Amino acid sequence: MKSLKIAILGTRGIPNHYGGFEHISEYVSAGLVKRGHSVTVYNSHNHPYTANTWNGVNIRHCYDPEYVVGTAGQFIYDLNCLMDARRQKFDVVLLMGYTSSSVWGRLYPASSAIITNMDGLEWKRSKYSKPVQQFLKYAEKLAVKHSQFYISDSRVIKEYLESKYHIHSEYIPYGADVYTEQEREQVSKSDALKEDYFLLMARMEPENNIETILEGFNNSNSRREFVVLGDTGNRFGQFIRHRFKNDERISFRGAIFDNTKVRALQNNSYLYFHGHSVGGTNPSLLEAMASEALIAAHNNPFNKSVLNADAFYFSNAHEVREIVETVQRTGNEQLMVRNNLNKIAFQFNWGKIVDEYESFIVECYERKNSERITAARG
Incomplete structure (x- = not known):
């Protein structure tokens, strides 16, 4: 060639x-x-x-x-x-x-x-x-x-x-690359509290449904922390921080470009929220799949074409709240995780x-x- x-x-x-x-x-x-x-x-x-x-x-x-x-x-x-x-x-x-x-x-x-x-x-x-x-x-x-x-x-x-x-x-x-044992070993136990928090990672833009997700969580009775990754320095990011400043469960961590840390956070989350509603195959979604995260995604053709039946879907804050309050980590959910991992191995x-x-x-x-x-x- x-x-x-x-x-x-x-x-x-x-x-x-x-x-x-x-x-x-x-x-x-x-x-x-x-x-x-x-x-x-x-x-x-x-x-x-x-x-x-x-x-x-x-x-x-x-x-x-x-x-x-x-x-x-x-x-x-x-x-x-x-x-x-x-x-x-x-x-x-x-x-x-x-x-x-x-x-x-x-x-x-x-x-x-x-x-x-x-x-x-x-x-x-x-x-x-x-x-x-x-x-x-x-x-x-x-x-x-x-x-x-x-x-x-x-x-x-x-x-x-x-x-x-x-x-x-x-x-x-x-x-995306499958999450490896070597990557797991690079993260301290204090940074990897298994299944202790919800996670959202996105640019602070309206079409990523950040407000919808956090509103649903804010209205829920969950006692878990909600970790938000993304630069909140723009106007919309500042609006989001101000709107949810009184919810002590919501933690804004800023943008993180250290892939090992991001993947550890995805892997150890109780549930990963993916709110993107416009665009093609999103890299952060694929990395969450590769990192063995359980996923709740915005209900649109882009996300469904990748995840199929292996995710929870939401269209509004009420549905987010319902997912937050009812999601389990049992056999069916673990099957979703394994199916998404197989997609990474063979398709992505x-x-x-x-x-x-x-x-x-x-x-x-x-x-x-x-x-x-x-x-x-x-």
Whole structure:
């Protein structure tokens, strides 16, 4: 197999200090390097990692004015990355999302195979105003127009793209690694009080149903602690902290990027709440499954396509309260945990995901190259 020169754009950079696309870019980039490819990931100049390589992956640091000018800075950052990528002559450019890059679609490197991971219906996110939602629909159309190949990380997204735009997209979800004995041994017993608390881990955004979950718990008669992981520094996070400040059972721990600690918290929770309602296959959900957490998830097609019958589901605060007050850790619940672990082992393991990315990237390169040769002969 030919060694390809591959670029990954559209993230704040690796190693992950932000979210899902950064998370998958870590694994895919390092995995592709191990398979013999040359991989470059574009990082914001504000990223805390300042070296030029990471686990064999080349890092290109581009100016990112987001922290100076706000959201508009994302568009400038993506433009800077694209202009640099045009000079590097990559075989393949993989764009993680389209929100602030598709407006520059006419500047995508013409000689590269352009693959876009189409993200999770960004225009549905309730945090955005109506004008922003309309722009995101437009950006989605531009991504479809200017990309040559597409990836969906959820079967729901794949079906949407086929129905809306009549395009084929390759279904490749996120991955996770099974929680190992070595990871268990790294956590002290005081940090791993088995089944003593409920757990929620999410960005502080309305569509993650954080208020619904905490309201249901707040109204319950539970004596357990409720641990919340996520940066509460934004406006919505501050609102959530203020609203539930009088419930001493609720503990806001901030964002934690130490994967060993996060997985220990997931593994040892009595019940893990997953409130995400928009987007594709969510990495924190897969890691909770891999960490053998019992899961209660928001009732929507994205979550159900991953969990199937192996979770409790809620749509409102009343249903959250009912789950909190009635959930058990008996035979049926343990079967749910085992079934989800098997899904990770056979459907969502990182080795399989990286193999699928490599296979699709090579296929896209060969198709692009074939078209170039045909055009030259014509």
